[in-house]
Structure formats: structure tokens, C-alpha cells
Amino acid sequence: MPECFNILVVDDNVNNRITMRALLGRLPNIAMMEAGSGAECLMMTVEHIFHLILLDVQMPEMDGFETALHLQMTERTRNIPIVFVTATLKAEEFSRRGYGLGAVDYLAKPLDDNLLLNRVRLYQSLHEREATLESHARDLQDALDRLRVTQDKLVQSEKLAALSPIVAAVAHELNTPIGNCMTVSSTLDVDIGTLYAAVEKGETLKRSQLLDSLGRARTASQLILRGMFRTAELVSNFKQVAVDHASSQRRTFDLKDIVGGVVMLMNTSLHKTAYRIQVNIPGSLWLDSYPGPIDQIISNLINNSVLHGFEGRKEGLISIEAQEDGDYIRLLYHDDGCGMSDEVKQHVFDPFFTTRLGKGGSGLGMSICYNLVTGLLGGTIEVADGEPSGSLFTILLARKAPLAASP
Ligand SMILES: Nc1ncnc2c1ncn2[C@@H]1O[C@H](COP(=O)(O)OP(=O)(O)OP(=O)(O)O)[C@@H](O)[C@H]1O
Numbered sequence: 195m196p197e198c199f200n201i202l203v204v205d206d207n208v209n210n211r212i213t214m215r216a217l218l219g220r221l222p223n224i225a226m227m228e229a230g231s232g233a234e235c236l237m238m239t240v241e242h243i244f245h246l247i248l249l250d251v252q253m254p255e256m257d258g259f260e261t262a263l264h265l266q267m268t269e270r271t272r273n274i275p276i277v278f279v280t281a282t283l284k285a286e287e288f289s290r291r292g293y294g295l296g297a298v299d300y301l302a303k304p305l306d307d308n309l310l311l312n313r314v315r316l317y318q319s320l321h322e323r324e325a326t327l328e329s330h331a332r333d334l335q336d337a338l339d340r341l342r343v344t345q346d347k348l349v350q351s352e353k354l355a356a357l358s359p360i361v362a363a364v365a366h367e368l369n370t371p372i373g374n375c376m377t378v379s380s381t382l383d384v385d386i387g388t389l390y391a392a393v394e395k396g397e398t399l400k401r402s403q404l405l406d407s408l409g410r411a412r413t414a415s416q417l418i419l420r421g422m423f424r425t426a427e428l429v430s431n432f433k434q435v436a437v438d439h440a441s442s443q444r445r446t447f448d449l450k451d452i453v454g455g456v457v458m459l460m461n462t463s464l465h466k467t468a469y470r471i472q473v474n475i476p477g478s479l480w481l482d483s484y485p486g487p488i489d490q491i492i493s494n495l496i497n498n499s500v501l502h503g504f505e506g507r508k509e510g511l512i513s514i515e516a517q518e519d520g521d522y523i524r525l526l527y528h529d530d531g532c533g534m535s536d537e538v539k540q541h542v543f544d545p546f547f548t549t550r551l552g553k554g555g556s557g558l559g560m561s562i563c564y565n566l567v568t569g570l571l572g573g574t575i576e577v578a579d580g581e582p583s584g585s586l587f588t589i590l591l592a593r594k595a596p597l598a599a600s601p
Pocket residue numbers: 498499502503504529531532533534538542547548549550554555556557558559560561585
């Protein structure tokens with residue numbers, strides 16, 4: 195059921211108002227109120243909401259024009275369509291005075307019944323359409339608000355969902371070396387206790403017995419040391435996930451020099467293998483950024499190609515290219531290794547995601563790279579299948595890195 199269309203009829207002549215009421219009564223869904231003067235009209239608009247005002251022009255004291263002027267000046271009534279009803283007003287005078295006062299139309303007296311009803315119906319249907327549009331706009335806004343809330347919730351639950359495997363993986367990774375250390379140190383404790391008791395009691399120990407005990411103690415302490423090293427390494431990797439902006443040195447440098455430096459270093463450990471690195475970077479790609487983290491990213495990528503991409507393969511080719519791309523430099527890193535499944539590609543940048551769990555992989559390398567590129571270096575990193583095989587990393591580096599957040 196559409197909203198009732200409220201009309202205010204303003205006329206000092208009571209007979210005119212009665213005629214109008216009888217006429218408008220023929221239309222469905224209309225509520226009519228009456229005002230006998232301009233002042234009364236203004237008062238009524240304070241208390242009621244009207245969708246159309248039929249306003250007599252000639253009235254004592256405040257005439258139609260003056261009343262329209264007041265309506266026009268008041269925020270609440272400014273947009274109510276006004277139709278002048280007049281015996282004297284002519285088209286030319288209406289366009290000169292009436293339009294300026296916010297009136298939209300005029301009807302000549304004596305009123306033509308059909309013309310009046312048609313006009314009123316027209317404004318009624320305009321109002322209904324406007325109301326429908328407003329309600330659609332409200333619905334859309336509501337839907338948009340709900341969508342935003344849902345989106346925020348999704349982001350939040352994605353974060354939480356990402357967190358639990360991290361916690362599980364940290365626990366798992368740390369559990370192994372810590373568990374080993376505990377087993378070994380409790381055996382060591384028993385051994386040392388026995389030895390101590392024997393010496394305290396003044397028992398004579400054979401040299402071979404003593405050597406045996408000391409040998410076991412030495413092996414145990416070495417195992418504990420190894421376990422502790424591994425734990426420390428894991429914790430230090432873990433700490434790198436939160437990139438330490440303050441410790442990264444910013445300067446202006448040529449990308450070719452930085453990549454060339456890392457590749458030369460990596461080549462020294464690859465010289466006995468048939469893995470090759472091809473660099474195709476033009477000189478003078480200047481960046482005002484952080485060379486250390488870029489070095490770290492390239493090393494991580496090369497390590498991954500060798501460890502994962504080329505695993506079980508005799509040969510492998512890595513190619514690193516770079517070109518300008520507006521305010522960025524586009525770095526393409528490709529290896530012709532085994533490539534990654536869709537699932538690995540989807541999670542490769544997640545912290546602690548590794549396909550070498552328990553075999554030395556902590557799954558932090560790529561997530562560190564991701565944090566460095568998207569945070570400190572102000573860029574993006576994406577992974578895709580290589581052509582014709584292997585993996586392709588596309589990295590955009592801001593030529594001018596954003597200003598680091600205060601530590
Ligand atoms: N070049 C590549 N070719 C094939 N698989 C890759 C490559 N780079 C990464 N991966 C896959 O992505 C996973 C995540 O890599 P990431 O560097 O984050 O961890 P990791 O190498 O397993 O461990 P970490 O780097 O912490 O020692 C790897 O375990 C591997 O499965």
C-alpha cells in the first residue's frame with residue numbers, strides 16, 4: 195500500500211476549499227488539509243508533512259507569492275511542490291514570479307475539474323516514484339553496509355584461520371628440538387648423578403668407566419647444543435617475520451649492482467652443480483630504497499629454486515630480469531624447476547607454510563619476502579606458473595620506497 199499523499203489547500207474563501215475537498219475526495223489515497231490564510235499555511239507545515247500545496251494567489255494580508263517565499267526559505271518546506279490556483283495570474287507573470295518562488299505550476303480559476311485531478315494525480319505518481327527510488331537507495335545502502343561488515347568479518351576470520359596453523363606449526367617446529375633436549379638432558383642428569391654418587395662414596399672407578407661416562411656426557415651436551423641452536427634459529431626466523439624497519443638501511447642504488455652481488459655470492463655455492471643463474475638487468479635502474487631486504491629476497495628465491503624447484507634434478511636455470519614500469523621496477527624471477535601446484539601457489543606466502551615440514555623447512559622464507567616487498571619496499575609480489583615450466587615470481591618495487599613507519 196503506497197504512502198498517503200498529503201495535500202494542503204490554502205484559500206481564504208471557504209467555498210473554494212469545500213469545492214476542492216469534494217473534488218480531491220474522488221482520488222484514492224489522498225489526505226487533504228485546509229488553511230484559510232498564508233500564516234495558517236506556514237503554521238501547518240511546521241506540524242505536518244505535505245507532499246503538495248495548492249496555493250491561492252490572492253489572499254488578504256499574506257498573499258500567495260509571499261507565502262511561497264516563506265516556504266521557499268524554510269529548509270523543511272523548500273522541496274514541497276507548490277501549485278498556484280489563481281483567477282488573475284497569467285503564464286508570463288507566473289514564469290516571472292512563481293518559478294522563482296519554488297512554485298512548479300499554476301491552475302486557472304474557475305477550476306477545470308479534470309485538469310485539477312490530472313495534475314494532482316501527476317504529482318502523486320511523481321511522489322510515489324521518488325519514494326520508491328529512495329527506498330531502493332536505502333536498501334542498496336543497507337546491503338552495502340552489510341557487505342562491508344561481512345567483508346570485515348571475513349578478513350578477521352581469515353586472519354584467525356591463518357593464525358591457528360601458525361601457532362600449531364611453531365609449536366610443532368619448536369617441539370622437536372626442545373623435546374630432544376629434554377630427553378637427552380634427563381639421561382645426562384641420571385648419568386652424572388650416578389657418577390657423582392660413586393665418587394662421593396669413594397668407590398674406585400676404572401679409567402674405562404670414567405671415560406665411558408664422560409663420553410656419554412659429551413655426546414649428550416653436543417646433542418643439547420645442536421637442539422638449542424635449532425631452537426634459536428627458529429626463533430630468529432620467527433622474529434624476522436615482523437620486519438624491522440629501523441634496522442634496514444635506506445639509500446640510492448642501482449638494482450643491477452645489488453642483484454649482481456647476490457648472484458655472485460650464490461654462484462660460489464652453486465659452482466659444483468649444473469644450476470645456472472642468468473641475470474638480464476639494464477644498468478641505471480635507480481632506486482631510493484633498501485638494498486639489504488632486496489638482497490634477502492633474491493637469496494630466498496634462489497635458495498627455494500635450488501631446494502624445492504630443482505630437488506632431484508641435475509640441471510636448472512634461473513633467470514632474473516628487470517625493467518622500468520612507471521614509478522616501479524618490475525622484477526621477473528623465473529626458474530625452470532618443478533613448479534608449484536595450485537595449492538602451494540595459494541599458500542606460498544603464508545607464514546610457516548612449507549612442503550618440507552620436519553626436513554629443515556620452516557616455511558618463513560616466502561612470507562618474509564612478502565612482508566618486505568609489500569611493507570618496507572612498497573610493492574607487490576605474485577607467483578604464477580613459469581613458461582614453459584617452473585615458477586615465475588613477479589615483483590613490483592617502488593622506485594622510491596615509502597617512508598618507513600616509526601619503529
Ligand atoms: N621455486 C620454487 N619451486 C617450487 N616450490 C617452491 C619454490 N619456492 C617455494 N616453493 C614452495 O613454497 C613453500 C614455501 O616456501 P618458503 O620459502 O616460505 O618455505 P621453505 O623454503 O619451505 O622454508 P624456509 O624458507 O623457511 O627455510 C616451500 O616449502 C615449497 O613447497
